[in-house]
Amino acid sequence: MPVWRYAQAIRRYAKLFIRLHGFTVSRRITPAVAVRVRPKPISRFSLMRGLRGVMKRSSGNVFQQFRAALRNLVALQYTPSIAYKHAHARENLQAALEHRFKKIAARQTRISAFDRIHNIFIANAPKDYSLMHLPDDINEYEIGEFIGGGQNAAVYELRDLKRSTSNDDPLSKNGEEQLAVKMIYNFNFNEPAELLWTDCRSELLPLASTSQIPSGSIANFRPLRRSHPNIIRIHTAFLSEWKQLARAERYYPAVLPSVENYGCIPANPRTLYVVMQRYQMTLxxxxxxxxxxxxxxxxxxxxxxxxxxxLYDQKISHRDLKANNILLNFNSQDQCPHLVLSDFGCALSTGSWKLHYKKPDMELGGNIAHLPPEVVNAQPSSSTWINYSKADIWAAGLIGYEIFDRTWFSEREQLLDAATSVDFSQPLFIGTPLGHIMESMLQKDPEKRVEPNVAADVINMMLFRIGDGIVGLLKGCMLEGWRIGHSINALLASTSKTIQCLSERIDAGLDEMISLYAADTILSRRVMDPVECQLRTTFISRTERDHVWAAVCYFEERD
Structure with missing residues (x-):
């Protein structure tokens, strides 16, 4: 029983005693008690001291019960425990803080389901093994067969001798390192090899760690902030002695440190080696x-x-997008291949999209066939500035058209074999959301060209295949048919009550849509192709609310 209830019981005993024996008895025995009782009712503890003497002199049953009760009450004097005091202090502190910071708390924004899911997928990104230590001496590797070459480098198979016997290495497959080395051509062995760091600054953008680069060797070097599942991994880069490798005299004889090229063999020839992950074939x-x-x-x-x-988010333009610079890995032909973008030798990474095109011999990009009109049509002058912000999305649109166009031809042959009457005047994706986004990617006016984030969102949203697919999902989330033409961020920032109600409804629809998409990704990961699962995870961890809202417009029916 709580102490305060016990005190109430004692108070009732006191009232009963006074009613049975009157004030006169109390006045004769303890006058002070009667004076206290007369002006106001007896409280919980006010009569305890005065009535204690009465109880000692009484021998009646009522007095004995009253005396026993008083003894127990004195023995059970209530003293709050330390834990209670601390809890009470915390409650008082919390109440004071809530009152003090009430206005600030009212201004705090609610974290939506969209943002919570986005943060969860970012926090659970897969571990990157690119930072594992590898030797910085070419003699500690075993160099294998020639893979391919270009104007500036040759690529060979590579195996780390120290790790070749380890089956637990995450970079290995069946006990063998899946590595490749790019040997950069040193066109002048008479100059210091350290100059190659500056010459290859763009090639080293995907380098996992810049600790191997000597301090001050590359001015204003802006490597990628972190690794990406669809960007090639460069594990290490180092200067080492030149080695005469297989098929060198056949594929790049003009760059060999030979008597024919230099008149004499250069002393201690060195070059730059770039160690990266090996892939099976090009796109x-x-x-x-x-x-x-x-x-x-x-x-x-x-x-x-x-x-x-x-790359777009980091203000980097690759400028050499083509099928031969896109590498693939796969376990079987039925599996979706894992794709990475490689060969950053022509990349523009100055922190600005613009290049001052003053001289005709300036490098504009590696693959001229995939350069956008604003680059191809530019004329060198002191006032010409080329903007590369939408150059890569143009090249990606051309590559995408090549991918789906070949797919169309493959399915056309199957339909012809089945004697089906189909109009083959256009690829099958024309008039679909895929066709709409590719049309926007190939706009000649760069201002009308879609941003890469929005284009990626459209393709990723099309992977939702439950029920009626993404179109049915958008209808269920009431995201179809708005055609407002404004960004969701602008709507959320509006002060109009009508627009705020509209933006809240759209915001709730986006939350519901991304929640269902994330649930489908998580629940289907055991039966889904692992590469598709990785793509969905990358999409959810990267995308933003404004980009998804812009992507929804490409699923609208067009007149």
């Missing part, structure tokens, strides 16, 4: 050898756009 070879279906085409195109969007 161009894959499309020639493997039959595509629309799911694999969508997943590959989505990965390409995720890579372009990642």
């Amino acid at each position: 161009d070879s894959y499309m020639d050898k493997v039959a595509l279906n629309y799911l694999k085409a969508h997943v590959m195109f989505g990965q390409l756009l995720e890579a372009v969007a990642y």
